[in-house]
Amino acid sequence: MKKIYLKRGKEESLQRFHPWVFSGAISYFDQEPEEGEVVEVYTNNKEFIATGHYQIGSIMVRVLSFQQEPIDQFFYEKRLTTAYDVRKCIGVVGSPSNNTYRLVHGEGDNLPGLVIDIYGKTAVMQAHSVGMHVDRTTIAEALKAVMGTTIENIFYKSETTLPFKADLGQENGFLFGGSSEDIAIENGLKFHVDWLKGQKTGFFVDQRENRSLLEQYAKGRNVLNMFCYTGGFSFYAMRGGAKLVHSVDSSQKAIDLTNANVALNYPNDPRHKAFAEDAFKFLDNMSTPYDLIILDPPAFAKHKDALRNALKGYSRLNQKALEKIQPGGILFTFSCSQVVTKDNFRTAIFTAAAQAKRNVRILHQLHQPADHPINIFHPEGEYLKGLVVYVE
Ligand code: SAH
Numbered sequence: 001m002k003k004i005y006l007k008r009g010k011e012e013s014l015q016r017f018h019p020w021v022f023s024g025a026i027s028y029f030d031q032e033p034e035e036g037e038v039v040e041v042y043t044n045n046k047e048f049i050a051t052g053h054y055q056i057g058s059i060m061v062r063v064l065s066f067q068q069e070p071i072d073q074f075f076y077e078k079r080l081t082t083a084y085d086v087r088k089c090i091g092v093v094g095s096p097s098n099n100t101y102r103l104v105h106g107e108g109d110n111l112p113g114l115v116i117d118i119y120g121k122t123a124v125m126q127a128h129s130v131g132m133h134v135d136r137t138t139i140a141e142a143l144k145a146v147m148g149t150t151i152e153n154i155f156y157k158s159e160t161t162l163p164f165k166a167d168l169g170q171e172n173g174f175l176f177g178g179s180s181e182d183i184a185i186e187n188g189l190k191f192h193v194d195w196l197k198g199q200k201t202g203f204f205v206d207q208r209e210n211r212s213l214l215e216q217y218a219k220g221r222n223v224l225n226m227f228c229y230t231g232g233f234s235f236y237a238m239r240g241g242a243k244l245v246h247s248v249d250s251s252q253k254a255i256d257l258t259n260a261n262v263a264l265n266y267p268n269d270p271r272h273k274a275f276a277e278d279a280f281k282f283l284d285n286m287s288t289p290y291d292l293i294i295l296d297p298p299a300f301a302k303h304k305d306a307l308r309n310a311l312k313g314y315s316r317l318n319q320k321a322l323e324k325i326q327p328g329g330i331l332f333t334f335s336c337s338q339v340v341t342k343d344n345f346r347t348a349i350f351t352a353a354a355q356a357k358r359n360v361r362i363l364h365q366l367h368q369p370a371d372h373p374i375n376i377f378h379p380e381g382e383y384l385k386g387l388v389v390y391v392e
Helices: 075-091 128-133 138-150 204-216 232-239 250-265 279-285 304-324 340-358
Strands: 001-008 018-024 026-029 038-042 048-054 059-065 100-105 114-117 123-129 153-156 171-176 183-184 188-190 222-226 244-249 272-274 292-295 329-335 361-366 386-392
Touching: 001 018, 001 048, 001 386, 018 244, 026 222, 048 128, 048 222, 075 100, 075 138, 075 232, 100 183, 100 204, 123 128, 123 361, 138 153, 138 171, 183 204, 183 272, 204 232, 204 292, 204 329, 204 361, 222 232, 222 279, 244 250, 250 272, 272 329, 279 304, 292 304, 304 329, 304 340, 329 340, 329 361, 340 361
Parallel strands: 001 038, 123 153, 222 244, 222 292, 244 272, 292 329
Antiparallel strands: 001 026, 018 059, 038 048, 048 059, 100 114, 114 123, 153 171, 183 188, 329 386, 361 386
């Protein structure tokens, strides 16, 4: 294996098991590695410290192991077995009413750059690093070995998640099996999952617990599900006894998916309507007296530099909803921007409430579910945050 030597003192974060080596920490290589190659990292004193995937960019090594060990099928089997055990422990595996969960959450499962979501008998695998792309067939073999007959298909979906510059010629496609059965079941509700063209791995698995909480608040309410994508929150609201449910997304494809999911769960239910419209415009023009609103926008800040503008965006969006929501209304509001901290987000909602001049009580502070675990040595893995507020 090729070796990378760090500058003096730059091993500190690795000694605390943080899994990234930044380009500025590197002193020299014994031989220039290929992108995606497994390398060993040494301190300036030539002591071994980590093994990981090399990639050109600001994060140059993503650590797979703090031991000197081969990164082969056996290694991936060990990691995947632990990840599977964790999901069994959480209780998301093997329930007839829920066949949808995240099996691998990158650094949270000590596999930086890899995401695997399970939809029934299909695993959707996504590489966010060149190294995971290079290792994809080994990982697929390991996954088959660990999951056995519970998995019949492995779909690889990394067209949009890999660095463009690496020019890997990546394509989406099946690495194993090839079923066109695309229905996921989440807490008894059915969803078409578009793993071919959909966002992320085709579905937002991370809102499962928050959707369940929403169900408990829905009875008798007029619900607005803003940024609905596949309509996830809408069907929980309908099951919870909502009076009406309006789903809004600026993408016509998302609205088509939502309507297809209505047909699966509540065919011809007159309570549901879907609108392909921009959120800000819809909130400005709406006249329906909503008393339960969900705001689950895409990440407004993808990088630290965008933080200030993102916070303004969250404030403006939430202000509009808070101005219009009925007295006694409930707002479920989220941010999935990793760079926006819990405190940042709460301040944005504080600003929105002050500007809307509404009395707001925080009822719940929400976060990502247990199948999206956070590696304690990698706090950057915390990304989803939400508040449920009561608006007087
Ligand atoms: N709440 C969804 C996930 C939302 S993802 C769930 O539970 O699955 C964010 C969605 O916001 C995407 O579907 C995207 O099409 C939509 N979107 C992005 N910008 C928008 C805008 N300005 N107005 C309305 N929808 C928007």
